[in-house]
Amino acid sequence: MEKWRLLIHGARDAFTNMAIDEALLISGKPTIRFYKWKPSAISIGYFQGIEEEVNLAECKKHGVDVVRRISGGGAVFHDEKGEITYSLIAPEEMLPENVLESCDKICSSIAHGLGYLGVNAKFAPLNDIVAGGKKISGSAQTRRYGNVLQHGTILLDLNAELMFSLLNVSAKKIEDKGIDKASKRVTCLREEVGEVTEEKLIKALVRGFEDGFGMKLAEGRMDGTETSRIDKLREKYESREWNFKR
Amino acid sequence: MKAGNGILKGELKVKGGKLVKCSLSVKNGAIEHIKFTGDFFMYPEEKIEELEKMLEGVECTEEDIKERIAPFFDSVELMGASMEDFIAVVSMAIAALNKS
Numbered sequence: 593m594e595k596w597r598l599l600i601h602g603a604r605d606a607f608t609n610m611a612i613d614e615a616l617l618i619s620g621k622p623t624i625r626f627y628k629w630k631p632s633a634i635s636i637g638y639f640q641g642i643e644e645e646v647n648l649a650e651c652k653k654h655g656v657d658v659v660r661r662i663s664g665g666g667a668v669f670h671d672e673k674g675e676i677t678y679s680l681i682a683p684e685e686m687l688p689e690n691v692l693e694s695c696d697k698i699c700s701s702i703a704h705g706l707g708y709l710g711v712n713a714k715f716a717p718l719n720d721i722v723a724g725g726k727k728i729s730g731s732a733q734t735r736r737y738g739n740v741l742q743h744g745t746i747l748l749d750l751n752a753e754l755m756f757s758l759l760n761v762s763a764k765k766i767e768d769k770g771i772d773k774a775s776k777r778v779t780c781l782r783e784e785v786g787e788v789t790e791e792k793l794i795k796a797l798v799r800g801f802e803d804g805f806g807m808k809l810a811e812g813r814m815d816g817t818e819t820s821r822i823d824k825l826r827e828k829y830e831s832r833e834w835n836f837k838r
Numbered sequence: 839m840k841a842g843n844g845i846l847k848g849e850l851k852v853k854g855g856k857l858v859k860c861s862l863s864v865k866n867g868a869i870e871h872i873k874f875t876g877d878f879f880m881y882p883e884e885k886i887e888e889l890e891k892m893l894e895g896v897e898c899t900e901e902d903i904k905e906r907i908a909p910f911f912d913s914v915e916l917m918g919a920s921m922e923d924f925i926a927v928v929s930m931a932i933a934a935l936n937k938s
Contacts, residue, residue: 639880644875664880691915718856734883736882
């Protein structure tokens with residue numbers, strides 16, 4: 593059976609986290625990485641306007657970092673205490689050529705993994721996983737250097753009030769949803785199945801990926817080439833030029 | 839707003855939930871600068887800057903814009919939005935100009 597690398601990384605700051613994901617994308621070794629964000633942070637999609645999406649004053653007040661991703665999609669609040677982020681890295685030929693199909697494969701593996709925790713979750717195109725009709729996970733994919741990087745958040749707990757005070761949720765985005773509060777469309781593991789530890793969640797997701805991809809994950813480390821790229825990439829992710837380019 | 843000059847914005851919610859927005863400045867009836875923002879996906883991502891550059895100096899009519907950007911969309915893959923959405927959002931923004 594094919595072997596993939598498992599990286600369990602704990603908490604780092606937003607800029608380092610995005611630098612590591614890009615360093616792994618450059619190398620392209622088949623990898624699943626789990627990590628957290630400390631301090632809490634908002635990541636915005638490649639195409640998003642930082643000031644349009646994020647209440648920067650409120651972020652500053654709460655000590656929340658803001659970083660632009662290399663992947664498209666929407667803004668995500670990575671609560672230090674309430675989520676696990678995953679990333680999947682692999683050469684393009686190891687995944688469906690079609691982006692949506694590959695997103696389906698990855699998200700369905702995660703949904704399957706959440707099943708081990710008793711959550712009835714499924715992929716909701718384009719890039720979400722829902723449980724009971726509410727979003728519990730959101731992902732974004734990019735392809736560069738002949739490799740695929742998909743990263744996304746899985747909510748353990750939800751501080752909706754804080755989340756929506758940090759994000760400027762567009763009135764247009766929710767106008768046809770028939771509900772006035774975007775927070776009613778989001779759920780978390782605590783709401784679905786009660787308290788779940790990070791370790792338990794990671795274990796379930798590991799099984800989900802192994803089943804979904806027919807591979808085996810073995811815990812490993814970043815290699816020297818990957819590690820050597822982190823500092824330079826981190827500088828980019830921390831720069832005003834990058835974060836405020838839109 | 840003075841006829842033919844100003845900052846214009848368009849915002850479009852695509853079926854399925856993604857947003858495409860644009861903000862553009864107009865000088866003498868032509869696009870001076872334009873930026874597209876939103877939570878859509880485009881591959882490769884950096885190509886968006888090419889699209890924005892390509893639209894500089896184009897007359898603010900739907901036909902001119904369409905003609906200029908149509909070939910660009912052969913070179914990218916879009917998810918969560920279409921070429922028509924990009925054209926529509928620019929048209930929405932310049933409609934305000936034509937009214938003034």
